[in-house]
Every structure is written in structure tokens, then in C-alpha cells.
Amino acid sequence: MEINRAEISNWLKGLQDSICSALEKADGKSKFEEENWIREEGGGGRTRIIREGNVIEKGGVLFSAVEGDAPDFLFKEKEHSSSTQSSATKSEVKPKFFATGVSIVIHPKTPMVPIIHMNIRYFEMDGGIRWLGGGIDLTPHYVFEEDAKFFHKALKKVCDKHHADYYSKFKKWADDYFYIVHRKETRGVGGIFFDRLNEGEGSDGERMNFDKNLNFWKEVGETFAPVYTELIERNKNKTFNENNKQWQLLRRGRYVEFNLVYDKGTKFGLETNGRVESILMSLPKLAGWEYDFKTEKNSEEEKTLGLLKKGIDWV
């Protein structure tokens, strides 16, 4: 199937619209502000930010579609010494790439509503290369098991519709990806994560067709709004105290650590001279670090830490 770039970009813009509407409705107070930006080397984006809402303290729903010469690392082995002359490659013709996607991070005001992240992206490059990537993952400040189950069941439902292996494969991928190595903690309760879907189409025995995967990918995007607004409804009126707020700041600190130390999208963006304000919209309004913080025995905080592990079966 031929992918029409305008078609896929427009579909993503429509998704951005519908997600923003659903979030504004769930928040009940704040509206998204929009900023359109142009990338010098080709393409641009539509950044939408929501702030100081009833429920959402800071969040972004970002659309972008960029194109141009592919950055070296996309099609070359990395130089293995920083002193190697790279000028020799400058005259070569670089392949062209095109990438479009929607990225979301929402930081709620109350520690009782989880942080959420979603990203779906489509990529193509000269030479017939194209793939799909994406994922949704949930980072509760306090892990409520019924919410984690609800979340994972919703994702499994989307996956199962398209391939019997997708949920187990992509759930494990999220566990491995959203892992804060130095803390020996997962970022949250995970979700699904996939990358370069369809890249080896036909060559690895899977023989999935692109159309089918594109539908899966679209449905992942469409799952975001109903799932997250349900989690908002369930938790937005729960009471909390000063200790819960302090804990939220520390959990946000971990979120910052993951995003700045490990997240590939962030690294990619910062290294390729991406739009910094869009890339770092994922960081919370406030985050905290306390030296050698210890949770109290049998506390909710301790229980949450016990659930920030890989390999938990939530369905």
C-alpha cells in the first residue's frame, strides 16, 4: 500500500484535535494554547499546551511532521572515535526522510491521578524504508491496582484485535523501555511500546501487511482519550494531604530522570537540534529530590515502590 503523507499527517492532526477536546472536557477549566512552528530544514509542527487546569497542571499534545536530509545516525554506523574526521562524508548525498507523529504527556495537579504518556509515529526514508512506532504508558504517583488492570486490559483489547502476540510482546517492550536503570525501578506500571513495526515486512516470517498494522497503530492513538479520561474521573476527587504532594514531587523527579537520562525521543530531539520547548514539555511544572528518601514501612508509598517492577501481569 502506498502511504500518502498528507493523509497520514491529516489523520494525526484530527487525532490531536479529538484528544485535546476530550482532555479539555475532562479538565473542565483550562483550554489548550496552540503554537505552530516551522522547522528550518523542512516541515514543522503544531504544539498544544494546557496549564493550570482543575485536573491538569501541565500537559502537551504535540503534532509534528518533519522532513529533509536524514541525520547521519539514521543510516550510518556510528563513528567509533570522536576524533575521526567526519568531513569526508560531507559531500555524500544523504537520503531523505519523513517523520510524523503525535506525542502526549500529561502531569495532573492531584497526586491521585496518574501521569500519562502516549506517542505514535510514522517514519519513512529513501530506499523503501518505512515503519510505525508508538506506545502508551502510565505513571501513577500511587499505584491503584484496579486502575493498572483497567489500563492494561484496554491496551490488550486493542492489541488482541490485531495480533495474538502483540500485547505480550509490546507489554514486555514497555517494561524494558520505561525502566530507570540506576533506580532499579520502572517509571510506572508500563503499558505497551513498539518500534519499527513492519520494518522487516515479509522478511522475518511475520508477513504482516502494512495496512493491518496501520489500523492497529491508529487504534492505539484512539485508545488514549477514553482510557485516560476514565482514569481522571475515577481519581480526580480523591482527597490527599501534604505528604502525598511531597511524594508526587519525588515521583516527578524520577520522571525527569528517566526522560533526561534514558528517553530516546528526548535524546534524539536534543541531539538533532529539535524544538527544545516541544521536546521538554514532558517535564513537570515542579519536581523534587530528597537525599536518600526512605518510605515508611507498610505505607502506600512503599506499596507503590513494590509495584514498580518489570514483569507484573496486570490482566
Added chain:
Amino acid sequence: MEINRAEISNWLKGLQDSICSALEKADGKSKFEEENWIREEGGGGRTRIIREGNVIEKGGVLFSAVEGDAPDFLFKEKEHSSSTQSSATKSEVKPKFFATGVSIVIHPKTPMVPIIHMNIRYFEMDGGIRWLGGGIDLTPHYVFEEDAKFFHKALKKVCDKHHADYYSKFKKWADDYFYIVHRKETRGVGGIFFDRLNEGEGSDGERMNFDKNLNFWKEVGETFAPVYTELIERNKNKTFNENNKQWQLLRRGRYVEFNLVYDKGTKFGLETNGRVESILMSLPKLAGWEYDFKTEKNSEEEKTLGLLKKGIDWV
């Protein structure tokens, strides 16, 4: 000259003691808490943390002396493909290393007192390899030019005593090192930074002797307390408002970005399974991020941003 490991470690411990005393005196309220830790693979450290003082909100003065098998990246070219089998190297005998140092980061409560960082380190490895590294740099939330001048003049004085080129060389090194590439900003007003001093001893025409550099290195360490306590005295009673506090949070956010994205010591520590709480003591109690924050025209904040540039001559 033969370096005696115990001698250099003990000197560093003494430095830690005297710096902690000076900071406690300048703070006038809080005392350092001490934690001794042991590194499984060899050596350990003495972490001292101060919190919730009159002036210091969160700070650490850390001593460590570690030894053992040198991590691969210290003596090998990096593998240029992640898929390369590294198991082939496992049976090789690794060289032994020894590293000791003192590291300091102080985050003051008031936005009028600058954040400061100092580190001095001594490293040796089998095969006669040894070097000295270190630096001090200042990160004011608001750049007061008279303070930046005072700070740089003090560093220049120490440098000039030992080598006519040191200040200009190490000042530039700090400008280049403490640079937040994606923000196109320096972290603060810089200071001095040097690494692998004496590594090429005798081979590059400099022919400095180790003794002489060791004295320089010690004096850098001894410069910290008088310089920073003076900056505290100058600024601790200055008044500030809610906007100044907000700006402090954003500047601390930048500090977090630098430390997690660029700082080599942090990366080294996290990648080599270092003691996370000691490594990340450098992060502030609270930090903030605001989407696309713009300073007001002709404001103090705008003036500060204008001074976060490389190459400013402060002396």
C-alpha cells in the same frame, strides 16, 4: 614523586572537614549529617549532607576513595556497534584503578545566593597512569557582576601562582564544559575546569612536575570555602519576591538538565553502578519547568540570560 594513596585520601578528608565547618558556620543553623558507605568492588566514601538551613536548602560535601578493576571504557576504545559481542573480552585481565576526590554542590534557599559546585579528583591506573582533575564553577540565579568578578579573580589568583596559562586555559575549559547545548546557555558564570592534568607529563613540552600540580590542585580545593562563604555573606540578606523564587526554580531546572544530560561525572557514576544517592545529591530539593517561558524586557532575568554566554572576561 611517589603518591601515597592514604596520604592523598587523608588530605581530602581533612578538606571535607574544614569545608563542612566553614559552611555550617556560614549557614548558622543546620549541621551536616554523615553517611559512610562501602563499595562492593573496593573502597567507599563519606557522604555529608546539609538540609533546611538558614541559607543552604540542600547541599552535599562528598568524599570518596574507590579502587578495583578499571571499567572497560577507561582503557578501551568504545565498541562501535551495540551488537558486537563483548563476551570475547571477559577473560582478559583488567588493569586496576584508584580514584579519590571531594565533590560539592550547594543549593541555597534564597535566589540571591548562587549555586556552587566544586570537585577535585585524583586518578591512577596500572601502567604508571595518573592524573589530577577538578574545577569550581558558580551558578547564580541572578548574575551580579561584582560577584562574578570577585569569584573569577580569586580563581585566577590561584591559577597564576602555578602557571601563567592555567587561568585562561581552565576558564575556557569551564565555559565549554558547563554548557547546556540545547539551551545555548552556559550553566552559570563558569569558573575553572581541568582534567587529566599531568597525564602527558614530559611528553607535550609542558614538563610540569606532579608535585607542583598537586599543590595547585590542593589550593583549588582550599579556595572553595573562603570564596563561597564570602558570596553567602554578600547576598544572604538581600530581599526577594515570589517572582524571584519562580525564576530560581526555572534556573534549577536548567541545572538538572545539565547534570542529567551532559555532566560526565553523573553519567560515569550512573553507568558504573555508583552510589545513586551520592551522585544525585547534586539535584535541588525543588526544580521547575515552564513551557516557553519568556523573560520580560529589561528585567533582571533578561540581564542574567544575557550573561550566560561563553567567553566573558570577568577579570
